[in-house]
Each structure stands twice: as structure tokens, then as C-alpha cells.
Amino acid sequence: MPDTILVVVEQREGKLNRVSWETLTAGQAIAAETGWTLEAAVVGGSVATLASEVATKKVAKVHAVESPRLEPYTPDAFVAALKQFLSSKKAKLVLMPHTYQVRDFVPKLATAMDRTVISDCIGYKKEGDKLVFTRQMFQGKLAADVSFACDVPWFVTFQSGAFRGDKVEAAAAVAPVETVKVEIAENVVRNKPHEVFKEAKQAVDLTQAEIIVSVGRGIKEQKNIELAKQLAEALGGELAASRPICDSGWLPMDRQIGSSGQTVAPKLYLALGISGAIQHIVGMKGARTIIAINKDAEAPIFEIADYAVVGNLFDIVPPLIEEVKKAKVGS
Amino acid sequence: MKILVCMKQVPQKDAPLKLNESSAWIREDVSYEVNEPDAYALEEALRQKEKHSGEVVVITAGPARSRQVLREALAKGADRAIHLEDPGFVGLDAVNTARAFAAAIKDEKFDLIFTGLQSDDYGYAQTGVILAELLGWPHATIIMQIEKSDSGIRVKRELEAGYFQFVDMPLPAVLTIQSGINKLRYATLIGIKQAKNKPQRKVPLAEVQPALGSNMQKIERLYIPQKTKNTEFLEGSPGEVAKKLAEKLRNEVRVL
Structure with missing residues (x-):
């Protein structure tokens, strides 16, 4: 069986974050170069519709990872859900956009699985059998090529704008969507988030x-x-x-x-x-x-x-x- | 409230950086300063202490030069400092840095741990969140406001594109602090004097070594980024440069 790249797209209140398409483009590019299989996952309370939207892109499968406790977003619930899902879905590479939400949970997820995240990458290179990921250092004055020195899954987040979201390839045939129900105990979620709000009406657009x-x-x-x-x-x-x-x-x-x-x-x-x-x-x-x-x-x-x-x-x-x-x- | 603030020393913002011989790190003979978001984290801790009383402890990991960060923090009002002192701490990845901090504070009981939201050198934006997971504590990131509540704290998270969210959470907890959460204070002369007598604990690498593993990610090489754009540098006296710019604005950018 070939190795799997899993792209975890980002949704908030039933809408896909556009930057998800950029990460999917990155996943398609790496899949084309390595021959690995590309799959995607949507995580949330009820995400079947969003999963079908992702399934119109060139991916082998889309997983709708669901639990009522995933709504509203908390790092505790997201880590519990993804840890559970990744224990059965063996992925080699897990890609996510470097959004404020991902920054909030992915270091916790990787630590809980005794793994690491190469965060905020702007590209990747395949050097022989080795994959290295390029990230900016010292506020962009220097760049570094970083490789993994641990077992899979390897977690990588990509900076917004690193790949072209409008270049994401559409599917020849719509990909299958698989619903994955995860169990999250009530006491796992410790934070109680309130409604998202905007400070003041934006005066200047x-x-x-x-x-x-x-x-x-x-x-x-x-x-x-x-x-x-x-x-x-x-x-x-x-x-x-x-x-x-x-x-x-x-x-x-x-x-x-x-x-x-x-x-x-x-x-x-x-x-x-x-x-x-x-x-x-x-x-x-x-x-x-x-x-x-x-x-x-x-x-x-x-x-x-x-x-x-x-x-x-x-x-x-x-x-x-x-x-x-x-x-x-x-x- | 007993608050720990994790701080880091980073190269000054406009310091010219040069690669070292191995091309895997920079030459260390540059000027350093405190990582800016960490300065805001310290300020917030001092303000919380002024409101609710308690203690503010600062911690950093790095070679002898990084003690300067602790000295400044003590002068601004922190009560004591912990220095994980060894040049070897510079090369740790975020997981190992968090492990080292967790090991160094294992006999302490904090209500809150603050970090800046990310560092200006590596820019991982991970150490605080990893530390929370290692301690088994809840966390919240990119925080712009902290209020004590009956059951713990209420924090204001910054989201993207001008959105915010309040979150209630129990203590103890780890928070990563956003720049601009408050206005920074300056150290006073009295503060600088008093700092000299405040307790500072040195933690050698050997003391936390058993808690560390090998780095799970490796910088293969560091380099000056290849330019993706063909930048045209305009030179001359200010008057000449202004003329050249106006000419570009008219003929190339076409906005005049």
C-alpha cells in the first residue's frame, strides 16, 4: 500500500477557510512527486456537506471526522478527535494551513502523539528519498530547509499564500466521503469559548x-x-x-x-x-x-x-x- | 496568582545576520534583545500581580548572554528568575525546550504560565502550547486580555481578520500573549538596583538532560532566501530618488 498524505482542511461555522485550497494544492504537488496517496479530512460537528465540497477536488478519499463536541472549536476536542482518527488512519504526512486555529491545536496534537510539527512552511523540496520543508527564520531574513528526524506521522503547516489555492486540481470523478464518528468524553474539553465577534465595525475597508x-x-x-x-x-x-x-x-x-x-x-x-x-x-x-x-x-x-x-x-x-x-x- | 513568564533572547531586529561555518546557524556575534511578544507577556504578568498580588517568576534558556533578559525582567518588577544556562539550549527544538522548562519547574506550583505568541528567531509558535500539553494543563493562544473569574480566568483570543473570542478556562493554564496586549513599562533606577538582590536560580543542562530526547526535526541548512522578485534599486540623492520614483509611478505603475 502506498503511503498517505492527509490534508486537514479548515472550517469555521460551516464554511471552508479558503486557505484550505492552498494546502490541498500543496498536498497534490507532493503526491504527484512522491507517488503517495492524497486524502483529506474535515473536522467538526457536522461536516458532510463540506466533505462533499472537498471531494470534488483531486483526492482519493475525504474523511468527515465528526462529534457534537467539536462545535464550537476547542483545542482539547480537536486534539482528541484527530489523535483518535490518526490512530486508525495511518498517514505519513499530515498537512494543515498555518492559521491561528491550527497554531492553537497542532503543537498539542503532535506532542500528544510524541511527534513534532514543522510549522509555517513556505515550500518543500524532494531531495532523493528525503523530503525537506522550507521555512522562514529570523523574521524572513533567512530561510531554513528542515527535515524530520522522527517516526511518522509528520506534521507540517503551510503559510498562507505559499501555494496557489486557485490551482487546486478538480477530480475526474468525485471522491468517496467516509464519515468517522469520534468519541470525546465530556470532561476532555476544559475551555468554554463564547461567540466569535468583531471589535468594532471596520471603518476603513x-x-x-x-x-x-x-x-x-x-x-x-x-x-x-x-x-x-x-x-x-x-x-x-x-x-x-x-x-x-x-x-x-x-x-x-x-x-x-x-x-x-x-x-x-x-x-x-x-x-x-x-x-x-x-x-x-x-x-x-x-x-x-x-x-x-x-x-x-x-x-x-x-x-x-x-x-x-x-x-x-x-x-x-x-x-x-x-x-x-x-x-x-x-x- | 503565581505566574511564570517564559522569555527568550533573540537577535536585535535590525542586526545584520551572517551564517556560521556550518551554514546551519548564524554567527552569534550580534546584538541581542528580548523577544518582543515575551516583553508583553512579562508586562501582563506584572499587571496581574499588581491586581491580584502573588509572584512573577521569569525563566529563559540560553548561554550566559541571555541572563540579560532576566536582569531586565527583574528590574521591571519580576520577583525571581530561573536561568537554564548552557549554549546547548540554543539548538533545541520546540519540544525539547518545553521539556527543559517543564523539568526545571517540576517542584513549583504556578497558576499561570505566559509565553510570547512566537519568537522572532525560529518563529515556531509552538513552545507554549507544547508546554501546556506536557503539564496536562489547558491553554489558549494569541491572548489580548485576561480577567480573573470565579472559576478561573476569562481570556480574549485574537482570531484572524479582526475577529475575537472570549474563552472561560480553569487554572492552572498556559497562555501565549500577543504583542500590544498592554503598554510596556520601563525599568526604574530603583528597580535596576533592587534587581541585583533578587534570587536567580541557575539550572545546568545536566539537571534537565534526563527529560530531553533527541530533536525530532533538524535544520539541514540555513541560507539567504533566493529572491523571487527582480527588485530594482533606485539610487542617488533624495531629490534624484524622488524623481526616479515619480517616473516609475507614472510610466510603470501608472498611478500618476
Whole structure:
């Protein structure tokens, strides 16, 4: 029997998280290269419909892992369910998206099974018989190829955007769905989660902005935000920021770009004094053109920039505002 | 409340990093600082203690240089420190780091353990959750608020895309703390003076070695990421650079 790759897709309140398709694309690519069988699992209270949705993609089988205790999500219930399921479903490789939910339970699951997780990977390589997984280190300044030095199952999580969700292959024939009922005792679940909520109505929808001028730590002081604002206004764009700026209260939280804020794909993303931490990059790497101004020549933001300026933003932005204004008048 | 805060020393954010000879780690002659989310975890522990009284203990694993993290924490108000001191702790994977912490605190009784939500060097985002599992405690991750309740605590978890969730949980528990949960304090001069007299326990690698296993994952190689984009660097005086940028905005990006 060939080895199995199992992709655990993510659902929340009856909806598949889109990033699940990216992980499935990764699973299909690894399956094609290794000859291993690809299967998927959906975990939740009642997930037959979602399992059928996944079964339209190129997978050998979809498992609907169900228990009433899996709704709402808790790490205790998810670990109990997956540990039980993986004791009968022998998988070599277990893939999941690196979401906040997966981060919440997968290290616990792997530890409970005396295994490890290579987390937040951006790719993989097959080197002879060996599979290595690429992950970013030191906030993206360096990359590492990491291999497993333990028995299977091997747990891997992939960063959002590492694979193309729209490239997931459809099935020639719909895959069979198998329901797996798991038993979770009442006292297993210790956390009592309340309803999910949004803090405040989002005042600014940055996802619709064509031009975004974004500021990071390099702006140094709150009063300097004004400079970035003037540039945004001259360009007719929106002002945004990386997390530390919003944490400091210099701009409201609803202007934050990144994994905990908004994910944007504007025509132009102009990053001022943003180093490019992974959590920020995942929120803006889809921009058509990225311009970065940063005094640190080794800032990771330059890895993904189309145009880069190594220099002091306080020297460059004022004449840039003037040039933009001139061009606007001339056009 | 008796709270343990797990802290880590990491290279400074803008420190230029160089690979060592083996190309499996960085050259260690760089400047270090406390991992930012850990600083927020410490601050939150100090605030909880100010509200409910108790004790704040800080722990770190690393070579002699990492004692600086503990010194700063003691100066800010932590009561005592535990230092798992050995260069060998740097190469442990998340499971072994958690095992080492669990072994070092086996005779203690904490109500809460805080970690930062992830480290700026490895970026595993795992050690806190693994520690909870090893101790058999419940956990919650990416926490933005902690309130004591009758039966334990109520925490506010940050979810993605601006969503949040309150969770009730019993004690003892492990929480991973998100940056921005509070405003960081500075150490006072008195605090820095007092820190010198606060208890610090050194734990040699040999003391926790029996609890460790071999690493279950291995860094095969570390390298400077290959660029996926063809980045054009614009150079010149600020005025010249501004002109070049405006020209790109007009002719290439077409937004002017």
C-alpha cells in the first residue's frame, strides 16, 4: 500500500477557510512527486456537506471526522478527535494551513502523539528519498530547509499564500466521503469559548484601495505619521500601517495590514520604514507593485519589492510628495 | 496568582545576520534583545500581580548572554528568575525546550504560565502550547486580555481578520500573549538596583538532560532566501530618488 498524505482542511461555522485550497494544492504537488496517496479530512460537528465540497477536488478519499463536541472549536476536542482518527488512519504526512486555529491545536496534537510539527512552511523540496520543508527564520531574513528526524506521522503547516489555492486540481470523478464518528468524553474539553465577534465595525475597508501608503517602525514618532498621510493624499491612496504602529495607538487598528489585520492586493503598496516581518508580508504580498523605502539594506521587505530605495524616508518622502503633486498638476 | 513568564533572547531586529561555518546557524556575534511578544507577556504578568498580588517568576534558556533578559525582567518588577544556562539550549527544538522548562519547574506550583505568541528567531509558535500539553494543563493562544473569574480566568483570543473570542478556562493554564496586549513599562533606577538582590536560580543542562530526547526535526541548512522578485534599486540623492520614483509611478505603475 502506498503511503498517505492527509490534508486537514479548515472550517469555521460551516464554511471552508479558503486557505484550505492552498494546502490541498500543496498536498497534490507532493503526491504527484512522491507517488503517495492524497486524502483529506474535515473536522467538526457536522461536516458532510463540506466533505462533499472537498471531494470534488483531486483526492482519493475525504474523511468527515465528526462529534457534537467539536462545535464550537476547542483545542482539547480537536486534539482528541484527530489523535483518535490518526490512530486508525495511518498517514505519513499530515498537512494543515498555518492559521491561528491550527497554531492553537497542532503543537498539542503532535506532542500528544510524541511527534513534532514543522510549522509555517513556505515550500518543500524532494531531495532523493528525503523530503525537506522550507521555512522562514529570523523574521524572513533567512530561510531554513528542515527535515524530520522522527517516526511518522509528520506534521507540517503551510503559510498562507505559499501555494496557489486557485490551482487546486478538480477530480475526474468525485471522491468517496467516509464519515468517522469520534468519541470525546465530556470532561476532555476544559475551555468554554463564547461567540466569535468583531471589535468594532471596520471603518476603513483597505481591501478595496488601489493605492496604499503604509508605515512601519521606521516612522519613529507619532507626529511623523503626518508625512506619510501627506504622501497618501497626494497619491489619492489610503494610509495603512504594520502592527507595531497600531499597537502604539499611532493609527487605529482598522488600518493594520497583516495576519491579524487586513489582507490587501492593491495596484500600489508603498512601504515606508517597514522591515517586512512575516506577519506583515502575508497581508500585502499580493500587491501588483511594491515600493519599499527603508534605511536597512537587509530588510526582508526588499525581497518582495519591485522598486527599492535604501535610505532615510525623512529625506526621500518630502521631495517625493512634491514630485507627485507636480505630476498630478501636469496630467 | 503565581505566574511564570517564559522569555527568550533573540537577535536585535535590525542586526545584520551572517551564517556560521556550518551554514546551519548564524554567527552569534550580534546584538541581542528580548523577544518582543515575551516583553508583553512579562508586562501582563506584572499587571496581574499588581491586581491580584502573588509572584512573577521569569525563566529563559540560553548561554550566559541571555541572563540579560532576566536582569531586565527583574528590574521591571519580576520577583525571581530561573536561568537554564548552557549554549546547548540554543539548538533545541520546540519540544525539547518545553521539556527543559517543564523539568526545571517540576517542584513549583504556578497558576499561570505566559509565553510570547512566537519568537522572532525560529518563529515556531509552538513552545507554549507544547508546554501546556506536557503539564496536562489547558491553554489558549494569541491572548489580548485576561480577567480573573470565579472559576478561573476569562481570556480574549485574537482570531484572524479582526475577529475575537472570549474563552472561560480553569487554572492552572498556559497562555501565549500577543504583542500590544498592554503598554510596556520601563525599568526604574530603583528597580535596576533592587534587581541585583533578587534570587536567580541557575539550572545546568545536566539537571534537565534526563527529560530531553533527541530533536525530532533538524535544520539541514540555513541560507539567504533566493529572491523571487527582480527588485530594482533606485539610487542617488533624495531629490534624484524622488524623481526616479515619480517616473516609475507614472510610466510603470501608472498611478500618476
